[in-house]
Amino acid sequence: MSLVINNNLMAMNAARNLSDAYGNLSTSTRRLSSGLRVGTAADDAAGLAIRELMRSEINSINQGVRNANDAISMIQTADGALQVIDEKLIRMKELAMQASTGTYNSDQRLIIDSEYQAMSSEITRIANATDFNGIYLLNGNLSGLESQHDGSGLSATGPLKVHFGTSNDSAEDYYYIKINGASASALGLGHSAADKTTNPNAGKTVSTQELAQQAMDAINDAIISKDKIRAGLGSLQNRLENTITNLQIQAENLQAAESRISDVDVANEMTQFVRNQILTQSAVAMLAQANSLPQMAMQLIGG
Template identity: 80%
Template sequence: MSLVINHNLMAMNASRNLSDHFGRLGVSTRRLSSGLRVGTAADDAAGLAIRELMRSEISSLHQGIRNASDAISLIQTADGALQVIDEKLIRMKELAMQASTGTYNSDQRLIIDSEYQAMSSEINRIANATDFNGIYLLNGNLSGEPATDHNGAGITSTGPLKIHFGTGNDSAEDYYYVAIQGSTSSAFGLGHDAGSKFGLTAEEQNAGKAISTQALAQSAMAAINAAIISKDKIRANLGSMQNRLENTITNLEIQAENMQAAESRISDVDVAQEMTEFVRNQILTQSAVAMLAQANSLPRMAMQLIGG
């Protein structure tokens, strides 16, 4: 290589290497400080796209867990109210049993019937007042067939409650329906608020409405038994749905954990490997700086030939 003063090719080469090593040192510093291997699309364009999709799935899974947990709280609220209703029904049967015997006169049966009607009114109050976040649970608003009666097109959904926990909306694996039949005393056919029962005899029509006579009290016991069975079916359905949701939460947590691990393998930096690269680039940068300083001093040798 000729000794020239217009162009310092060795300095240019050292400067290019310095720029390259210093740029890599900056990338290593950014990765180590952020903990991310993929910080920009330039690092790994395909990896960045996959990572962002995974991040959206992970966030959706965590929200699905919260949705399912909220549904469990809703079910527990309904079940707690039904437990109180259960106590009222048991007391009503006890009163019907008391009024059915012949050792009480008509005045005493009327007194017993007044408590019976009070229990019926309390069941109505509980059923109409029990709500979760403004959603009334036991008044019959959530009753019906899940596949056909749910309608979420309006501002307020109608029919069975739809609990969404999946990351999509294209299959029944992404949501459950919670249907809760009405638990008012009129729905059970008890008390003065009980509706008409079509196709029945007059005695059957009045069964459960009152216990003011011995005959009415005796017929009320069968009606109360039917109400207890209806209430137990509602509670059993809620219990099975709660168990499903708890299993769903466990499954979603496992999915989120595995998805997070996969996202970490794509996105996160291997600190040991990157630290090795950092030290390597640091040494190369320092070496390039030293050589650039030396290369910049080489043209001075030409001055010795000139006689300077």
């Protein structure tokens, strides 16, 4: 190589190596300080795309877990109200049993019936007042077929749709919670009860001995109807709890996969950092030496 003044090729080579080593050192510093192997698209374009998709899945699944937990809280609210209704039905059967015996006169049965009707009104009040986050649970709004669900408006109608999956597949991502009405009229009790085919007055009142005896059968039917609602809610709660367990496992596995793509291997990156640090220091020293080499030409000129 000729000794020249205008173009210091050794300095240019040392400067290029310094730039490369310093850039690699900067990348290692960024990765170690952030903990991410893939911090920008330039690090791993395909890995970045896969990571972002996984992150969206993980966040959606975690929200699905929260949705399912909210649904469990709602079911527990409805079940708690039905438990109180159960107590009222038991008291109503006790009153019907009391009024059905012949040792009471008409005035006393009317007094018994006044409490019977008060229990009926309280059941209706509980059914109409029980809500979760503004959604009324026992007034019959959530009854009906799954096909009757309509979520196109600001307020959905029909059975309540619990969405916990990351897509919109009915077999995998959501199902419906159907709760029949539990008011006194829906259960066939009290003055507001609908007429029955076989005995239109059964369950409406205990003001006479005959009606009190008929009310006992109507109350039994009401208790069975209420228990069917509670059994359905219990099975839904168990299903939601199993769903939550499955979603948590799924999110955990996706998080592990995302970590393998995105997170930096600290031990390996620290090795690269030390290597790049040494190369940077060496390049700086060699650039300083290369910049001084053209001065040797002065010795020839001076000689």
